[in-house]
Amino acid sequence: xxxxxxxxxxxxxxxxxxxxxxxxxxxxxxxxxxxxxxxxxxxxxxxxxxxxxxxxxxxxxxxxxxxxxxxxxxxxxxxxxxxxxxxxxxxxxxxxxxxxxxxxxxxxxxxxxxxxxxxxxxxxxxxxxxxxxxxxxxxxxxxxxxxxxxxxxxxxxxxxxxxxxxxxxxxxxxxxxxxxxxxxxxxxxxxxxxxxxxxxxxxxxxxxxxxxxxxxxxxxxxxxxxxxxxxxxxxxxxxxxxxxxxxxxxxxxxxxxxxxxxxxxxxxxxxxxxxxxxxxxxxxxxxxxxx
Amino acid sequence: xxxxxxxxxxxxxxxxxxxxxxxxxxxxxxxxxxxxxxxxxxxxxxxxxxxxxxxxxxxxxxxxxxxxxxxxxxxxxxxxxxxxxxxxxxxxxxxxxxxxxxxxxxxxxxxxxxxxxxxxxxxxxxxxxxxxxxxxxxxxxxxxxxxxxxxxxxxxxxxxxxxxxxxxxxxxxxxxxxxxxxxxxxxxxxxxxxxxxxxxxxxxxxxxxxxxxxxxxxxxxxxxxxxxxxxxxxxxxxxxxx
Numbered sequence: 001x002x003x004x005x006x007x008x009x010x011x012x013x014x015x016x017x018x019x020x021x022x023x024x025x026x027x028x029x030x031x032x033x034x035x036x037x038x039x040x041x042x043x044x045x046x047x048x049x050x051x052x053x054x055x056x057x058x059x060x061x062x063x064x065x066x067x068x069x070x071x072x073x074x075x076x077x078x079x080x081x082x083x084x085x086x087x088x089x090x091x092x093x094x095x096x097x098x099x100x101x102x103x104x105x106x107x108x109x110x111x112x113x114x115x116x117x118x119x120x121x122x123x124x125x126x127x128x129x130x131x132x133x134x135x136x137x138x139x140x141x142x143x144x145x146x147x148x149x150x151x152x153x154x155x156x157x158x159x160x161x162x163x164x165x166x167x168x169x170x171x172x173x174x175x176x177x178x179x180x181x182x183x184x185x186x187x188x189x190x191x192x193x194x195x196x197x198x199x200x201x202x203x204x205x206x207x208x209x210x211x212x213x214x215x216x217x218x219x220x221x222x223x224x225x226x227x228x229x230x231x232x233x234x235x236x237x238x239x240x241x242x243x244x245x246x247x248x249x250x251x252x253x254x255x256x257x258x259x260x261x262x263x264x265x266x267x268x269x270x271x272x273x274x275x276x277x278x279x280x281x282x283x284x285x286x287x288x289x290x291x
Numbered sequence: 292x293x294x295x296x297x298x299x300x301x302x303x304x305x306x307x308x309x310x311x312x313x314x315x316x317x318x319x320x321x322x323x324x325x326x327x328x329x330x331x332x333x334x335x336x337x338x339x340x341x342x343x344x345x346x347x348x349x350x351x352x353x354x355x356x357x358x359x360x361x362x363x364x365x366x367x368x369x370x371x372x373x374x375x376x377x378x379x380x381x382x383x384x385x386x387x388x389x390x391x392x393x394x395x396x397x398x399x400x401x402x403x404x405x406x407x408x409x410x411x412x413x414x415x416x417x418x419x420x421x422x423x424x425x426x427x428x429x430x431x432x433x434x435x436x437x438x439x440x441x442x443x444x445x446x447x448x449x450x451x452x453x454x455x456x457x458x459x460x461x462x463x464x465x466x467x468x469x470x471x472x473x474x475x476x477x478x479x480x481x482x483x484x485x486x487x488x489x490x491x492x493x494x495x496x497x498x499x500x501x502x503x504x505x506x507x508x509x510x511x512x513x514x515x516x517x518x519x520x521x522x523x524x525x526x527x528x529x530x531x532x533x
Contacts, residue, residue: 179363182368
């Protein structure tokens with residue numbers, strides 16, 4: 001029983017991180033209607049930025065998180081304006097090919113700079129843990145959980161309570177209708193793209209303290225973000241939380257009962273089954289407006 | 292000075308010429324009905340006026356300025372409000388938010404008091420916290436009217452606002468349009484199939500057929516026009532039903 005409780009808590013901690021990590025991917029898909037295959041590499045880029053700042057300047061990854069977000073925000077705006085805007089009205093495959101190319105460029109650039117060795121951000125609190133009744137709680141996981149929860153809540157407030165958020169939701173629901181009430185969708189696309197990429201890079205800081213990484217881990221993370229998005233549904237914070245928790249439970253239980261090597265395989269199987277049997281996701285909304 | 296001038300507007304989709312040299316004008320506060328058989332180009336014309344579709348030829352002048360290069364959001368900010376045959380509300384947002392958003396982005400001042408005033412005008416104030424997607428069709432049409440009004444329009448484009456409604460709801464929407472017109476003086480262009488309702492609010496109609504204007508004038512004159520009879524009923528009814 002204690003083991004099940006421990007696994008449940010581990011699932012909650014990891015699942016909340018996955019929810020935050022995937023939020024940018026889900027938001028970009030839900031609002032811009034594009035699947036960003038470079039998303040995982042954006043996360044890894046964030047991890048390398050925080051690694052560099054920690055290794056060479058001693059800045060804790062938690063403290064450099066806002067910087068990663070800002071770098072990601074402006075990077076997202078630039079990529080949207082210079083590249084994606086040019087192809088997003090064409091065939092959907094064009095965006096897939098473009099972002100796939102971006103993924104390769106980022107991964108290989110990181111490989112050139114850092115080599116393919118596994119890097120990790122060894123913060124002093126990485127190995128510390130404490131007992132809570134029968135549970136063993138690792139401090140770094142608790143910290144990542146708390147930060148993911150707070151940041152997810154901030155995104156939720158941004159989407160629900162601000163004019164920027166309302167315009168993002170309006171464009172997600174009906175792009176044409178939004179245009180006719182005075183909203184400029186291309187501006188909303190820029191902001192959403194910036195926000196999505198900012199979230200990716202910021203979550204890279206958290207990913208980097210949770211586990212080791214290499215330049216080529218992006219593909220696996222894109223698959224995870226994809227799974228979270230199709231399980232929960234697109235573009236909504238609540239959906240990302242549902243999808244993130246699902247992935248957390250899946251990975252923790254598969255890892256414990258079948259072994260670490262099965263975790264990613266289980267994610268792929270789950271993604272396949274969801275696409276086959278329940279493409280509208282757990283919460284019933286394939287697209288933002290269809291809840 | 293005319294509020295709106297449409298000059299020689301033509302539009303083709305592929306090889307299909309949907310509008311051919313359409314020209315007309317509209318005065319401040321005037322209500323114009325546009326009718327015609329299915330596929331005659333009515334909705335395309337509204338789409339061109341609101342900026343969703345760009346014409347191949349001709350120009351649209353609104354308040355004395357050409358708006359051909361302006362995108363839909365810029366035209367909305369200039370004062371062109373629009374509703375759709377199949378309502379295009381933000382279904383997952385609240386009724387109040389559906390009005391607040393255009394007030395903020397189109398009208399420039401997202402005053403909740405003004406939003407509630409508009410909702411009160413269309414009879415939806417009590418439902419302001421409900422999701423727009425939960426409203427009935429007639430209520431959705433009312434909300435879309437409130438939303439169109441919240442960009443402080445000088446011109447309202449109403450695409451089949453009576454479509455799908457029962458006679459009671461048609462009467463209510465008709466009364467609402469009359470009230471809006473008398474309160475705000477906004478000019479309206481109604482694309483409509485429910486002629487009985489349309490003729491109670493407008494004294495001027497344009498009939499489109501195969502993308503051309505075949506009649507322009509008072510509603511009563513329509514029934515006497517050979518071209519209109521031909522467009523609606525076919526060639527053999529056009530000359531006395533022989």
